Amino acid sequence: MIPEKKAEKTPVVEMRRISKHFPGVRALDDVSVSVHGGEVHVLLGQNGAGKSTLVKTLYGAYQPDAGEVFVDGRPVRIASPADARRLGIAVIFQEFSLVPYLDVAQNIFLGRELRGRLPGMLDHRRMHEEARRLLAPLGAGFATDTLVHRLGVAEQQIVEIAKALSQRARVLVMDEPTAALSEREIRTLFDIIRGLKAEGAAIVYISHRLREIFDIGDRMTVLRDGRNVAALRPAETSVDELVRLMVGRQVTTTYRQRFCGSPGDPLLDVRNLHSRSGVADVTVSVRAGEIVGLAGLVGSGRTELARAIFGADHRSAGSVRVGTQSLEGGPSAAVAAGVGLVPEDRKAQGLALIRSVRDNLLVAGLRHLFPGGWYRPAAAARSAADLIARLAIRTPSPTRLVKFLSGGNQQKIVIGKWFTAGARLFIFDEPTRGIDVAGKADLYALAEELVGQGAGILLINSELPELVAVCDRAYVMRDKRIVGHLGRAELSEENILRLAMHHG
């Protein structure tokens, strides 16, 4: 950590030596950050570097395992979002805290309504006046009696800011605020931020859009693997240096023994794909024997693309071919064509927790194993037992409910169920999230075995070192488009980050 040497006025908020552990993961390790009034302090780092955890600790959603938080130099304990609010810390959520069918003024004053003269009645006039007063410097173009669900994302954000200001917030935390905004709206937001700065507010700004960071940031803290690796000012640094600071961990584990020298037949051919979820003009391909990476930062559209290919989200234009046939329709068509999806949220979307290991392993393969519709329990039990053995799934019995298994074993089931379905093209969305090192090694060994037998894998992984260590090549996504393709020789964390972050 590079300490600030100059003597300065007391920071509005200081987080000193904060550590936070979760089972199996050290999210924050001895992190110190000071946020001063009248400044925009940027938090920078890759996915999983700890930005989100730090912010959640600040507004009371998490309690730190070690370290202290100081507000105006006084130590405080922030046990809940209400505490944070009382201390003047506000987080600008996007959908979290607005009620769709109430109007702007009602949302701003939710829980703190202004009373009128008659008992029990509200003073709408004063609330709307107050709301207008709060909104005026923010350049809001909408009336205070507009129902919030009618507002665009940028306008809702302005309402959130007004809400925070009405609670006399002195620290505003903004997490990826420009993700859904147009150029013009970003300009407006930055004007608002500059106005807030002039009034002495402290702004914590999380983003990976480098151009914006250099535009609006006064100070920057770079996090990597839960540690604070640098505190800089934009004027003192460059894009390259930032990227180097964000990356940097050496790959210690070799996950893949042998890369694909001569890929086989095309398994997946996606052209000009558009989807209702926002995927725009994507063309990618995967051939037999390859592990192809899909890289990008949070919000870049990787999961949307995976789901669109699988048919889980509606495709509005473009084509998807699996092997030689064209794929139309939803997931059941994809499964019949031999595609398997390992979803990002394995518990909510990949498993039926109250069902057994066996049932979860068989559900995708039913039509493949029993095409006539007659389910034969004995044959099913055998298939399941084979799979359990082959994947080394650790469970006392095949009838054990899946919710009792460890994360790694659950993930093996989410992947393994596709074997009974005869899948040849696998789409893995964050398959190693929340899994320990041994589990990861098992999974990648399995992946290598699969592609060795002629399958193809499209791999989404936010852990760039893993992605680089495992993939034959990778596409990089940003803003729901493909912005680059890196072959084996060019595949590195820096190159990926550069493509993923360059906002222009």
Add this chain to the structure above:
Amino acid sequence: MRSVGSRLIVLAVLSIGLAAATNAFLTVSNLLNVLRQASLTFLLASGLTLTIVAAGLDLSVGANVGLSACLAATVIKSTGSIAAGVAAGFVCGVVIGLLNGALITALRLPPFIATYGMLWVLHGITYWYMAGETIHDFPQGFRSIGSGYLLGVPVPIYLMAVALAAGGLFTRYTTYGYELYAVGANGEAARLSGVPVRARLNLVYMLSGAMAGLAAIVYLARLNSAEADIGEPLTLPAIAAVLIGGTSLFGGVGGLFGTLVGATTLTLVLNGMNLLAINANWQPLVTGAIVLIAVGVDIATRQRMESRA
């Protein structure tokens, strides 16, 4: 099967209690009567069970019986053919089931709203159709479906056994039945595993309607008369039977054998109330209270089931 054992124990305890409370309980004729009644409830509740397993609900089953029975009655009377009447009632039930399925999968109405609305629409159509009349006096052959005996055992019990066997076959030996449980346990995960969820839902609502149609025939045969309100008191006991039997309202768990145990338990309670000369007006109240208790147990069990070990 979700702790069917404990439910069987409850059933046994109830039986012993009733046998002790009144002499009239433990007679062959009373027990056969109880089983006959339970079989009727089971027939109606069997399709309903499957919809609940799939995390849905069919509130229209009682009204379905009403319309299907009245339709069957008029067909029997006007054509003189029992077979035609049975077919008419059955087809009516199936069509209603298909309509429910369409409302839920195509119009995406929540199941309780769709089937609740269907309930009232059927109710109205039935009342209009019957125009206040009663149809009674059916041929002996037909009546034996509901009131008759075969080898000393009431016919509906055989029908119940067939339905139970067919249902068991469906849920345990077909992929369709298997997939219903997956859909109920986690519909999105099932969809992302390639299960054609909408097709399965349409199937299960059709089955619920079909069983209601069949139950209508048996009820009609048993009561030997058809009036517009024939189906009204049937929905609540059917739901109660499913819930008492251990099938969870939230889907993915339970089965037909549980519903049979539930139907028998409920019938026992109501039978006991009759034997003990408790005013019949208490019955809807008791049934309602039982439903609430069963749901409460379901929720408590489910919360334990879904939290981590």
Add this chain to the structure above:
Amino acid sequence: MGNGAPFVPGRVFSKVPGVAYLLVVLAVAFAIFESRFATVANLLNVGVQSSILLLLALPMTLIIMTEGLDLSMGAVLSLSTVVMAFALVNGHSVVAAVARGAFVGLAFGAGNGLLVVVGRIPPFVATLGTLGIAQGIALVATDGQSVVGVGARLPALYRATWLGVPFSIAVATAAYLVFHTLLYHTRFGTYVPALGGNPDALVLAGVRAKTYHMAVYALGGLTAGFAALLLTGRMNSGHPIAAIGMEFDAIAAVIVGGTSFERGNGWLPGTVLGVLTVGILKNGVDLMEVPSSLQVASIGLLVIVALLVDQLRGRLRGRA
């Protein structure tokens, strides 16, 4: 996502609430095809008949806005008429009798609130259960018979008119004003759409969401109990199953009026229009001598048409 610019008539079409169209179309159709429809006497009759339904539909609107449902209202109302009738037979004043009926309703409403909010039982199951219980109690207490002999004061009150406005319409109007004030001018009313649309926001704002949520159901029961005043007056007696099924009409009126099960969306004036629409439909169908049993089917059809009209308006407005 709009598919191209909507043409101007479409824009107007989508701004006026759908229920207004239905109401006008139905009223005009009946006026044309049934000569007895468009008379002052008949329209007043529609108003009187609809008053009770409005009393049920108003709290139902709030409950639906919280993404809930109350199926027990009809049974609770029936039970309250029995309670009220018994009180009158025993010589109590009308006010005391109404109070008892309302209290019984409140008890059931509070019970619903407890089951749904604390017990976390899905609303339709919870209220289905309390429906059975309310119905059961009413049947046991009356052995299925009407409770007659309620005296002369109630019928006199019911038939009274003030400046030509019948008693029931006056009561219904007063109830509307109360609910309007509640929903649009009090804290409670602000929280109702939040309960349906984003309950987390309430919790984050430090509001005791559960208490307010239960209060919505309690209010429903209370109002249903109070509505016994009008129903007992109309029947001149109490009856254990007189109002069974009225909750369906209330739900239909609320949905036709534009309130949906979606995230706290609701419009109280729309409920009034919805009640009038249902009332006109029933009245017109009655005058045309269509059997009353088909009325229910026609109301179901009305709901489906209303939902389709709203979908169409949404599409024209450019919502996907």
